[in-house]
Amino acid sequence: MLGLLGGTGPEGKGLGLRFALAGERVMIGSRQRHRAKAAAEELGCGAIGGLNSEVAAKSDPVFVTTPYQGQAETLEPLSDILSDKIVVVTVAPLKFDPSTVSAIHIDAGSAAEEVQQILPNAKVVAAFQTISAIELLNPHVRIESDVVVCSDHLDAKKSIMTLAEKIDSIRAVDAGSLVNAHYVEQITALLLNINREYKTHSSIKITGI
Ligand SMILES: NC(=O)c1ccc[n+]([C@@H]2O[C@H](COP(=O)([O-])OP(=O)(O)OC[C@H]3O[C@@H](n4cnc5c(N)ncnc54)[C@H](OP(=O)(O)O)[C@@H]3O)[C@@H](O)[C@H]2O)c1
Numbered sequence: 001m002l003g004l005l006g007g008t009g010p011e012g013k014g015l016g017l018r019f020a021l022a023g024e025r026v027m028i029g030s031r032q033r034h035r036a037k038a039a040a041e042e043l044g045c046g047a048i049g050g051l052n053s054e055v056a057a058k059s060d061p062v063f064v065t066t067p068y069q070g071q072a073e074t075l076e077p078l079s080d081i082l083s084d085k086i087v088v089v090t091v092a093p094l095k096f097d098p099s100t101v102s103a104i105h106i107d108a109g110s111a112a113e114e115v116q117q118i119l120p121n122a123k124v125v126a127a128f129q130t131i132s133a134i135e136l137l138n139p140h141v142r143i144e145s146d147v148v149v150c151s152d153h154l155d156a157k158k159s160i161m162t163l164a165e166k167i168d169s170i171r172a173v174d175a176g177s178l179v180n181a182h183y184v185e186q187i188t189a190l191l192l193n194i195n196r197e198y199k200t201h202s203s204i205k206i207t208g209i
Contacts, residue, residue: 002163003027003059005052005074006066008039011090014136015063015128020045021139022166029055053078061086061125061160068093068104068111075118083121086156089181090128091115092188101192103185110182112150123156125149126181127164127172129188132201136167145203146173150181173206 002019004012007028020026020043028043029052030036036049056062056078066074068091075082089112093104108114112126127149135141147164149172151157161172175184187204194202 001025001027001059003029003055003062004065005029005055005062005078006064006070007055008035009065009067010133010137011128012063012065013039013043014133015065015090015131016040016047017043017045017139018136018167019163020047024163024166027055027059053081056081056085059085061088061156061163063088063090063128064115065090067091068106071111071115072118075115079119079121082119085122086125086153086159087115087119087122088125088127088160089115090131092129092185094189094192101189101196103189106182106185109179110185112178112181112185116152116178123151123153124178125151125153125156125160126178126184127160129184130191130204131170132203135201142169143167143203144169144205146171146206148173148175148184148204148206150175150178150184152178173209 002024008030016026026047028036028040028049040047040049091111093111116124164172191202
């Protein structure tokens with residue numbers, strides 16, 4: 001089972017929809033059971049809903065799809081239950097101002113590295129930060145994009161790269177260890193500023209590999 005903590009928002013529902021359509025069993029998590037169940041029903045495809053703690057217990061891999069401001073609060077009580085599991089961090093810590101979107105400074109280096117500190121026994125993988133929820137939520141949109149994947153856990157990284165490529169035209173790119181996640185989190189701010197200029201959903205494609 002693939003679980004999404006805070007999966008009731010657009011990114012969690014969008015990833016849940018695409019993975020369910022690819023044949024994965026999906027569990028949507030929330031702080032409130034009724035919200036999780038409603039989101040799972042909305043997705044269809046056999047998705048189920050539950051409290052974040054239930055999702056953490058029943059799923060592997062587990063995706064973090066809360067805002068950055070909620071990630072520590074969500075994950076700290078789940079540290080034991082997430083031991084040895086793959087935890088995929090989709091979070092890009094951003095500040096939205098009327099004139100610009102900027103990356104927030106994170107003492108740990110990145111949101112993903114902070115998650116590895118909170119969950120020292122989990123296999124943390126950073127991925128999907130640059131993939132638009134709006135595009136994920138529309139199954140008719142082909143996502144012509146790379147998902148840049150960073151982790152210190154090689155088997156976990158390969159497994160999430162394989163999973164990412166189950167979403168139509170997505171290509172997974174190995175970007176090395178988790179310390180590189182901050183570049184991906186920061187380029188997400190750049191993409192959102194480009195989106196504001198061009199009124200679109202930009203994404204990234206790495207060339208030369
Ligand atoms: N939106 C995008 O296009 C996009 C693209 C790439 C990556 N991301 C990343 O994906 C993550 C989710 O994005 P989103 O737009 O789906 O976010 P969101 O709608 O703001 O939040 C997702 C869910 O997180 C839970 N949540 C909200 N605040 C929380 C808190 N303080 N503590 C614990 N849980 C909280 C809520 O679920 P419950 O109330 O049901 O618990 C909410 O439905 C973000 O970190 C973002 O950087 C987003």
